[in-house]
Structure formats: structure tokens, C-alpha cells
Amino acid sequence: MRGLLMRDGSTNAPAGEEGIGRRIAHARKLRGLTQQQLADRVPCSKSLIAQVERGHKPATQALVTAVARTLRINLGELTGQPYRNPSASEDRVHECIPEIRRALLSWDLPDEDLQPPTIEQLRTSVRHASALGRKARYTRLGQMLPGLLEELTRAVHVSEGARRDELFGLLSEAYTGVTAISYTLGYFDLRSLAMDRVAWAAQASQDPLRVARTQWQRSTLFLATATYDKGLMLLERVRRDIGEDLGRLTPAEVSVYGAAHLRSAIFAARAADRQTAFDHIEHAREAARVLGQDANHYGLEFGPSNVIMHEVATAVEMYDGGEAVRRARQAVLSPAVAPVRLGHYYIDLARGWLYQGDRQKALETLLAARRVAPQQTRNHPMVRETVRMLVDLERRRAQSLSGFASWLGLP
Structure with a gap:
């Protein structure tokens, strides 16, 4: 494992074995920049760049996206995504990507020989696809999506009126499944293409709230490119268009409004604006109080949890x-929280425990993430960063840590 985390920042290991810190160092040197010059452009401290490059500190998503933007490279060049392990059964999801890509490219070329199912059958299929996404069962979702997209594409082209509007709404939701898979696996070009399709179908559905949800x-595309000011502007526009008077909003509108505040909190946090970040959290908390319970309007999973x-x-x-x-210790989560959300929560919390200095709790929390959402956990770059750091810090590694690293595909 030492080949993953050499302290001197050398890059003599195979590219597939490199951590994010070493990838940053390599990309920085290719651009002819010193650590100080990169820090000035990010901006951040030179100390942070040095610690991350040498493996003394894990990279955050904020730092990775900011460095990628500064160095004008794709995010995957720093995270190493997509991660492939041909010997793992979880890797089968990658085999779905070519067919999904072909389905996206055929958005305006329906199969004229295809007899689409009834609208009732299509509703059921889209609900099933959404349920697979909530459970983070990406292989099954990936196998289902190409055929479903073909059926929906054909159906919208042979329908009209309110029926056609509903079918476009279903198509937008199905395209959202593609964004989930491509985000999880790190196919960033496919994700951008899918987002275009989501927006197109949402607009055609004539549903203003679906359009707002699409915005x-x-x-998330602004998060991935560290364009925080534009992202905050977009989310503010979403809330303004819905309305700020919670008492006058429908439950679905409250969900979109609250979700926009939660996403704004992440933007503000990545921009190191602590006060604004937690102000957005409080606005979202009030929206959740008005809503009264966890809900899933438009797939947003908004509510107190x-x-x-x-x-x-x-x-x-x-x-x-x-x-x-501290905040996690006070948390009371609904047992109905979707596995995809719970898995992401455990991944975040594991990093919190690592920053707090409790390595055992960090590993236990990652194992919890693996139990509820294994494919999501295995493909998340921050999981790999956390495990690399744990391996580097633990001179006498527990079998559970070595086993987890092996499951991730780390040497």
C-alpha cells in the first residue's frame, strides 16, 4: 500500500494506483507551477496544497474541483474516475454505459417499428427505475434504462396534448436516472449530456415545477466546476420563481424551495462562507418544519432528515x-431515508470522523455506507481518499481496513 502514498510526492507508481494528492502534484508540475503559485490561483494556503500532495491530509471535493478548474483539466484526471475492477461483480454497471450513451444520442430519432407500452405501463416502469435509483442499485438501473428511454422516446413522438406532456415528464425523470449513474461512476461527459436531455424533456412537459427542479x-454542474457564484445565483432564481412565502406554497413547492436552500448551503461551504452556509441550513429547516415530514416530491428526498x-x-x-x-450525534433520521441518501451521509460523516481524529469511527462509518449503498460507496472518490489516509495512518492495519481497501480495488 505504501506505493499509494509516498511522502515525497513522486509519481513512479502506475497511474491507476495514484491518490488525488499525487495526481494534483503531477498535473501542477506539468503546468510548470510551484505549490505557492497553485495555492494563489485556487486560492488556498500553500500548506494545504503541500499536505494534500504529500498524503498528509485528504483532499476535499472543494479543493479537487478548484484545482481542476485552475489547471484547466477534467475532474476525472484528478479523481481517477471511472474506477474499474473487472474481477468485481459490482463492476458490471460499467457495461451498461455504451447502450445508455446510444439511447441519449437517439433522443430525436425514435424507433418507428417500436410499439410503445401503454402510458400506465410506462408510469410503472419509471417508478421502478426511480426506486432503483433511491436504493443505489445502479447495475439494475443501468440495464433497464436504455430500453425504457427508447420506449418513452417513441411514445412522446406518437402522442399529443396532455398525454404527451405527461410522457415528457416521465422521460425527464428517466433521464435523471442517467445523471445519477454517470455522476456516481464518474462519466462526466455523459452526465452533462444527460442533463441537457433532462432539461429538454422537462421544458416540453409544460410543468413549471419540474423545470424548477431541473434547474x-x-x-450540480457548477459544483463540479467550482463555479460557486453562478450556482448560488441559479438557486436563488429557483427560489424566487417559486416564491418565498412558505404558507402559500404547495408541499411539492416547499420541497423544491427547501432543496434549493440545502444545495446553496453546500455551495457556500465550498466557498468557505460559513455564516451563509448555515443560514441556508436554517431556511431549509424552516421549510422542512412546514412540510412536516420527509417527502420525495420530484425525487428530491426533502424533509427533516x-x-x-x-x-x-x-x-x-x-x-x-x-x-x-457534534451535529451527527444530535441527528434523528427517519428509518425511511433512501439508501442513496443514507450512503452519502455516511460517506460525509466518515470524513468528519477522520478530520476529528477518530480513525476507528471513520472506518466503521464507511462500512455502514457499504452496507446500505455498496455501488455508491465503491465509486465515490472521497471514500478512496478517506481509506488511503486511514491506511497511511494505521501502521498496524486491522483486517477490516485491509479488506475494505481491497474491496475498493486499491492495491
Whole structure:
């Protein structure tokens, strides 16, 4: 394992074995920049760049996206995604990507020989696909999506009126499944293409709230490119268009409004604006109080549990492990929380425990993430960063840590 985390920042290991820190060092040197010059452009401290490059400190998503933007490279060049392990059964999901890509490219070329199912059957299929996404069962979802997209594409082209509007709404939701898979696996070009399709179908559905939800979804592209000011502007527009008077909003509108505040909290945290980040959390908490329970309007999973999970994520984004752990200890999550959300929460919390200095708790929390959402956990770059750090810090590694690293595909 030492080949993963050489202290001198050398790059003599195979590219597939490199951590994010070493990839940053390599990309920086290719651009002819010193650590200080990169830090000035990010901006951050030279000390942070040095510690991350040498493997003394894990990279945050905020730092990785900022460095990628500064060096004008794709995010995957720093994270190493997509991660492949041909010997693992979980890797079968990658085999779905070519067919999904072909289905996206055929968005305006329906198969004229295809007789689409009834609208009732298509509703059922889309609900099933959404349920697979909530459970983070990406292989089954990936196998299902190409055929479903072909059926929906054909159906919208042979329908009209209100029926056609509904079918476009279903198509937008199905395209959202593609964004989930491509984000999880690290196919960033496919994700951008899928987002275009989501927006196109949402607009054609004539549903203003679906369009607003799509704009919320679009904001993730600004997160991935460290364009925080534009992302915050977009989310503010979403809330303004819905309306700020919670008493006048429908439950679905409250969900979109609250979700926009939660996403804004993450943007503000990555921009190191602590006060604004937690102000957004409080606005979202009030929206969740008005809603009264966890809900899943338009696939947003908004409610009291999601607010709690974003509190922890917000603290983690700012390297504040103590605050993340404190808020997690006060958390009471609904047993109905979707596995995909719970898995992400555990991944965030594991980083919080690592920043707090409790390596055992960090590993235990990663194991919990693996239990509820294995494919999501295995493909998350921050999981790999956390495990690399744990391996480097633990001179006498527990069997559970070595086994987890092996499951991730780390040498």
C-alpha cells in the first residue's frame, strides 16, 4: 500500500494506483507551477496544497474541483474516475454505459417499428427505475434504462396534448436516472449530456415545477466546476420563481424551495462562507418544519432528515470535523431515508470522523455506507481518499481496513 502514498510526492507508481494528492502534484508540475503559485490561483494556503500532495491530509471535493478548474483539466484526471475492477461483480454497471450513451444520442430519432407500452405501463416502469435509483442499485438501473428511454422516446413522438406532456415528464425523470449513474461512476461527459436531455424533456412537459427542479439539478454542474457564484445565483432564481412565502406554497413547492436552500448551503461551504452556509441550513429547516415530514416530491428526498444530513455535509466541506460529529450525534433520521441518501451521509460523516481524529469511527462509518449503498460507496472518490489516509495512518492495519481497501480495488 505504501506505493499509494509516498511522502515525497513522486509519481513512479502506475497511474491507476495514484491518490488525488499525487495526481494534483503531477498535473501542477506539468503546468510548470510551484505549490505557492497553485495555492494563489485556487486560492488556498500553500500548506494545504503541500499536505494534500504529500498524503498528509485528504483532499476535499472543494479543493479537487478548484484545482481542476485552475489547471484547466477534467475532474476525472484528478479523481481517477471511472474506477474499474473487472474481477468485481459490482463492476458490471460499467457495461451498461455504451447502450445508455446510444439511447441519449437517439433522443430525436425514435424507433418507428417500436410499439410503445401503454402510458400506465410506462408510469410503472419509471417508478421502478426511480426506486432503483433511491436504493443505489445502479447495475439494475443501468440495464433497464436504455430500453425504457427508447420506449418513452417513441411514445412522446406518437402522442399529443396532455398525454404527451405527461410522457415528457416521465422521460425527464428517466433521464435523471442517467445523471445519477454517470455522476456516481464518474462519466462526466455523459452526465452533462444527460442533463441537457433532462432539461429538454422537462421544458416540453409544460410543468413549471419540474423545470424548477431541473434547474436545481443543473446546479450540480457548477459544483463540479467550482463555479460557486453562478450556482448560488441559479438557486436563488429557483427560489424566487417559486416564491418565498412558505404558507402559500404547495408541499411539492416547499420541497423544491427547501432543496434549493440545502444545495446553496453546500455551495457556500465550498466557498468557505460559513455564516451563509448555515443560514441556508436554517431556511431549509424552516421549510422542512412546514412540510412536516420527509417527502420525495420530484425525487428530491426533502424533509427533516435531509436537512440533518446536509448539516453534517456542510461542516465536512469546511474541514470542521468537530462540528460535523457534534451535529451527527444530535441527528434523528427517519428509518425511511433512501439508501442513496443514507450512503452519502455516511460517506460525509466518515470524513468528519477522520478530520476529528477518530480513525476507528471513520472506518466503521464507511462500512455502514457499504452496507446500505455498496455501488455508491465503491465509486465515490472521497471514500478512496478517506481509506488511503486511514491506511497511511494505521501502521498496524486491522483486517477490516485491509479488506475494505481491497474491496475498493486499491492495491
